Each structure stands twice: as structure tokens, then as C-alpha cells.
Amino acid sequence: MDYYDVVNSRRTIRDFDNVSINDETVERIISAAMKAPSNDHMRDWHYVVIKDKNVVLKLIDRIPKTISEEEIGAILKDWNLNDTCQQNVYKDAIPKQYRMFAEASCVVIPLFKQKTDLMHPENLSHLNGFASIWCSIENMLLAATAEGYAATLRIPLGNEGEWARAVLNFPEDYLMPCFIAIGKPRSDAVRLTQKEHPLDQVIHRNRW
Ligand SMILES: Cc1cc2nc3c(=O)[nH]c(=O)nc-3n(C[C@H](O)[C@H](O)[C@H](O)COP(=O)(O)O)c2cc1C
Numbered sequence: 001m002d003y004y005d006v007v008n009s010r011r012t013i014r015d016f017d018n019v020s021i022n023d024e025t026v027e028r029i030i031s032a033a034m035k036a037p038s039n040d041h042m043r044d045w046h047y048v049v050i051k052d053k054n055v056v057l058k059l060i061d062r063i064p065k066t067i068s069e070e071e072i073g074a075i076l077k078d079w080n081l082n083d084t085c086q087q088n089v090y091k092d093a094i095p096k097q098y099r100m101f102a103e104a105s106c107v108v109i110p111l112f113k114q115k116t117d118l119m120h121p122e123n124l125s126h127l128n129g130f131a132s133i134w135c136s137i138e139n140m141l142l143a144a145t146a147e148g149y150a151a152t153l154r155i156p157l158g159n160e161g162e163w164a165r166a167v168l169n170f171p172e173d174y175l176m177p178c179f180i181a182i183g184k185p186r187s188d189a190v191r192l193t194q195k196e197h198p199l200d201q202v203i204h205r206n207r208w
Contacts, residue, residue, distance in 0.1 A: 006146045011191045013150035014096040016183030020051070021105035025147050029182070032143035033110070036135035039128030045136055048109040048168050053102075055167070059109075060101045060179070062163045063154070067095055085195045092190050100152050104181035109164060110137055111174040118175060133177050140180065150185045153178045 001009075030047050038045075050056050072094050081087050101107050112133035116126045137153070144151045155178050156164065164176055185191075 001146050006142050010142055010145040011150065011194075012093075012152045013183070013185045013189050013191065014093060014100040014152045014181075015186040015189035016100065016103045016105065016150075016181070017186050018103050019105055019184050021149065021182065025149070026106060026108075026182075029140055029143040029147060029149075030108075033136045033140040036132065036139045038132040038135070039125075040132075043132075043136075044113045045133060046111040046170070046174060048111065048170060050107045050109070050168075051105070056101060056104075056107050059107065059164055059167050060098055062158065062160045063098045063101070065098045083195075085193065089192050092192060097154055100183075101154070101179060101181045104183040105149065106182050108140065108180040108182060109168060109170070109176050110140070110178070110180065111170055111176055113173055114175045115173075130175075130177065137178065137180065144182050148184070149182050150189070151180055151182045153180045 026049055030049070033047065034043060034045065036043075050059060072091060075094060076087055076090060079090075081090060110133055112129050114129050116122070118127075118130060121127050141151050141153075156176065160179075161176055164170075164179070165172075170176070
């Protein structure tokens with residue numbers, strides 16, 4: 001696939017066929033992830049790849065399995081989400097948070113090393129490691145697309161990150177920025193429309 005075809009066709013998918021993914025495909029996706037730019041030239045990243053359903057189910061056990069319409073409405077209100085396009089994404093995404101990982105072909109937990117307190121950075125440089133792993137994550141999402149798979153991700157809430165550390169046994173000095181699910185899109189998978197931003201409104205030539 002041409003680079004721009006990959007970029008243009010990558011979409012967050014949360015409805016997967018329950019099919020397997022082979023190790024060679026996973027390795028190409030992780031290899032692409034490892035090609036991302038890194039702030040310190042170290043690319044000190046690790047990826048826990050989980051295909052064993054028992055481990056996946058244990059890992060996601062802290063993610064709410066069901067959520068009512070009322071609770072979704074309360075979240076939208078609480079987070080002040082007034083844009084209809086944005087509301088549609090959340091209405092689709094919130095009830096699928098558990099299922100999308102349970103049905104994925106594999107779950108990947110990227111890990112990066114953080115030397116300072118991520119929650120209390122003193123300057124932007126203290127966030128460089130965090131920024132770099134997100135470059136790696138985007139490479140992974142694009143590579144999954146190029147391989148005919150799709151992906152979604154979730155930011156760990158509450159104690160989900162600490163639970164993941166306990167289940168997967170990753171070291172204290174590595175942090176997980178998110179959970180990633182990679183899978184084959186179901187034939188009826190929802191592909192929500194990306195919010196339109198005409199280029200002439202976002203490109204500012206020579207000055208804003
Ligand atoms: C930093 C970040 C955090 C995200 N968190 C979640 C999440 O917790 N759960 C989820 O289902 N999707 C999550 N997403 C996916 C977004 O909802 C999705 O990228 C967005 O709706 C745009 O859709 P698209 O990826 O198809 O363009 C996140 C994406 C990013 C970049």
C-alpha cells in the first residue's frame with residue numbers, strides 16, 4: 001500500500017472479527033513501531049504482545065464490561081462534549097471499551113522509560129519520552145493498517161495501569177501509555193467520519 005493510502009485508510013476500529021494474527025505480522029508491526037523518532041536516540045521501548053485470551057481477559061478485567069445509556073449521557077455531560085461529531089465517537093466508543101480488547105487478535109502494551117514524575121513535569125522536555133512513545137504508537141497503527149488489520153487504543157483509567165503491571169509483570173521504571181487492540185475489522189465495523197478541517201483553515205502561510 002502506498003504511504004498516503006495507509007494514512008488515509010487508517011481509522012480507529014472497535015469491532016473485530018475474532019480471528020488470529022500470526023507472529024510474523026506482529027513482528028513487522030512492532031518493527032515499524034521501533035522505527036519512530038525518539039527524543040534521546042535510545043528507543044528504550046518494549047511491547048508486551050498478548051494473544052493468549054486468558055491473559056487478555058485478566059488484563060482487561062478492570063475495564064467496565066457494561067455501561068448504561070444514562071451513564072454514557074452523564075459522561076458526555078461531565079466532560080462537556082457538545083460537538084455532535086465528537087459525541088457520536090464517544091457514544092460508539094464508550095460501550096465497546098471492554099469488548100474491543102476481548103475480541104482483538106492481539107493486545108499490545110507499549111512501554112517506555114520515564115525518569116521524572118510524568119504527572120508533574122517541570123518543563124516540556126520532561127514529557128519527551130512520553131511524546132516519543134506516541135510516535136512509536138502511530139507507526140504501529142499505520143503498520144497494522146498496511147497489514148490489513150485495524151487498531152484502537154485506550155488510555156488506562158483508575159488503577160488499570162497498575163493492574164496491567166501486576167498481570168504482565170513489567171518493571172517499575174517502565175510506564176504504559178495505553179492499551180492497543182489490533183484485529184480484523186468486522187464486515188459491519190463502525191467507521192466514524194473524521195471531523196472535517198479544511199486545509200485552508202489550518203494552514204497558516206508565513207504567519208497566522
Ligand atoms: C491520545 C489518544 C487517546 C485515545 N483514547 C481512547 C480511548 O481511551 N478509548 C478509545 O476507544 N479510543 C481512544 N482513542 C481513539 C480516538 O477516539 C480516535 O482516534 C478518534 O476518535 C479519531 O478517530 P480515528 O482514529 O478513526 O481518526 C484515543 C486516541 C488518542 C490519540
